[in-house]
Amino acid sequence: MLRKLVLLAVAAGIVGFAIFWFVTxxxxxxxxxxxxxxxxxxxxxxxxxxxxxxxxxxxxxxxxxxxxxxxxxxxxxxxxxxxxxxxxxxxxxxxxxxxxxxxxxxxxxxxxxxxxxxxxxxxxxxxxxxxxxxxxxxxxxxxxxxxxxxxxxxxxxxxxxxxxxxxxxxxxxxxxxxFQPDPTKSERWNRGAYLVNGPGHCAECHSPRNLLGGIVTSQKFAGGPNPEGKGWVPNITQAGLKDWTVDDIEYLLETGNTPEGDTVGSNMAPVIRNTAQLSKDDRLAMAEYLKSLPAVEGPRRPSK
Missing domain, CATH: 1.10.760 (Cytochrome Bc1 Complex; Chain D, domain 2)
Known part of the structure; x- marks a missing residue:
């Protein structure tokens, strides 16, 4: 009986490994x-x-x-x-x-x-x-x-x-x-949605991740710990940008300057050097999409 159980376990292991190898x-x-x-x-x-x-x-x-x-x-x-x-x-x-x-x-x-x-x-x-x-x-x-x-x-x-x-x-x-355009939205909104979610890969940094390194989809764009382990990435849903206009966001993507007169730094500085090279229409499209994101509360930022 024990021998049969061992053989069954070995066979199950081989089958499981074969399935894993195939699906990966x-x-x-x-x-x-x-x-x-x-x-x-x-x-x-x-x-x-x-x-x-x-x-x-x-x-x-x-x-x-x-x-x-x-x-x-x-x-x-x-x-x-x-x-x-x-x-x-x-x-x-x-x-x-x-x-x-x-x-x-x-x-x-x-x-x-x-x-x-x-x-x-x-x-x-x-x-x-x-x-x-x-x-x-x-x-x-x-x-x-x-x-x-x-x-x-x-x-x-x-x-x-x-x-x-x-x-x-x-x-x-x-x-x-x-990417699938949303037929209920404008052409500019869809262009922004594509640029932000696709090539712009904004969610990769501006979203919290689980223990396996996957993005927590329920908190996408809601900020969280810097994936590199130092600092905090801001929330770019309306929970974080509720007081910003579309023009404010476009201006940030061009210059790196916030409406409060501050300047972005850290990992965002090289991003701005890239988005500054885009056309104003593309930056406005990204801004319009970002402004449309509903407010989502992200992880609680630790107190200093």
């Missing part, structure tokens, strides 16, 4: 989605700044925000992640990548080698981007300077460094459906 296979975008496409470089430039690529991937120690040698650390409870070289260098960067590989990375969180990316790379938001915008972004990035700096390996301890387990994380927290 890294996904890719169907090749049929990559129909003939003439890249729009200007739109690619917009997507570059909206996506904040330079905020993390700029080469450390220089001011040219178009040199994407990477190296900046992102500290988290799961380890320290280092932004890789995403310049067009064919050896150290992504210069040898195919368009398909870039699209898979952005929309599925899958590496060219067929493994899962850590969600420190915010593909959880980028997945809202249409394939055409991602292809335009790739075309723009190929026009940037090549940087020959090697990417630094992540410092992530076991068991968080087991990339296959990220397939399970994706099952819990990764919805790869593209």
């Amino acid at each position: 296979i890294p996904a890719t975008v169907p090749a049929s989605a990559l129909t003939p496409h003439t890249p729009n470089i200007e739109n690619g430039r917009t997507m570059f700044y909206a996506s904040g690529c330079a905020s993390c991937h700029t080469t450390i120690g220089q001011d040219d925000r178009l040199k994407l040698g990477g190296g900046h650390p992102l500290h988290s409870p799961f380890g320290t992640f280092y932004a890789p070289n995403i310049s067009p260098d064919p050896k150290m960067g992504i210069g040898s990548w195919t368009e398909q590989q870039f699209v898979d990375a952005m929309l599925k969180g899958t590496t060219p080698g067929g493994s899962h990316y850590f969600p420190a790379f915010p593909y959880t938001s980028y997945r809202l981007m249409p394939v055409s915008d991602v292809r335009d972004l790739f075309a723009f990035m190929k026009t940037l300077p090549a940087v020959q700096d090697a990417s630094r390996p992540h410092d992530v301890p076991f068991p968080f460094n087991v990339r296959r387990s990220l397939g399970g994380w994706k099952l819990l927290f990764f919805d790869d459906k593209p």
Whole structure:
């Protein structure tokens, strides 16, 4: 009897492992989605700044925000992640990548080698981007300077460094459906909703996270502890911006100045350097969407 129970347990373990292995296979975008496409470089430039690529991937120690040698650390409870070289260098960067590989990375969180990316790379938001915008972004990035700096390996301890387990994380927290406009809202509101939730990935920092690192959806945009462990990220729902106008928010996205005459700093400063490069129409669209967010109370900020 005991032997049968052991055999059953082993068989169940094998079946369970096989199911886990199957459901955690890294996904890719169907090749049929990559129909003939003439890249729009200007739109690619917009997507570059909206996506904040330079905020993390700029080469450390220089001011040219178009040199994407990477190296900046992102500290988290799961380890320290280092932004890789995403310049067009064919050896150290992504210069040898195919368009398909870039699209898979952005929309599925899958590496060219067929493994899962850590969600420190915010593909959880980028997945809202249409394939055409991602292809335009790739075309723009190929026009940037090549940087020959090697990417630094992540410092992530076991068991968080087991990339296959990220397939399970994706099952819990990764919805790869593209952005769907709200037909009851204006064109500008929908543009703002896309930019904020998709390439802008604002929720990645402005939302609290659970113990597994997933965004607490009921408190999306409600602020909370800085994901890097220092400081507090503000609430950008109407609980935090109730006294701000759409113009106030647009002006902040252009200049970094608040209605009270203060200036944003810390991790928001490089974000402003990106949104300042967007058109005023796009900043107003983002502002209109943010102003429409209902008030949501976030985690209680600890008293000093």
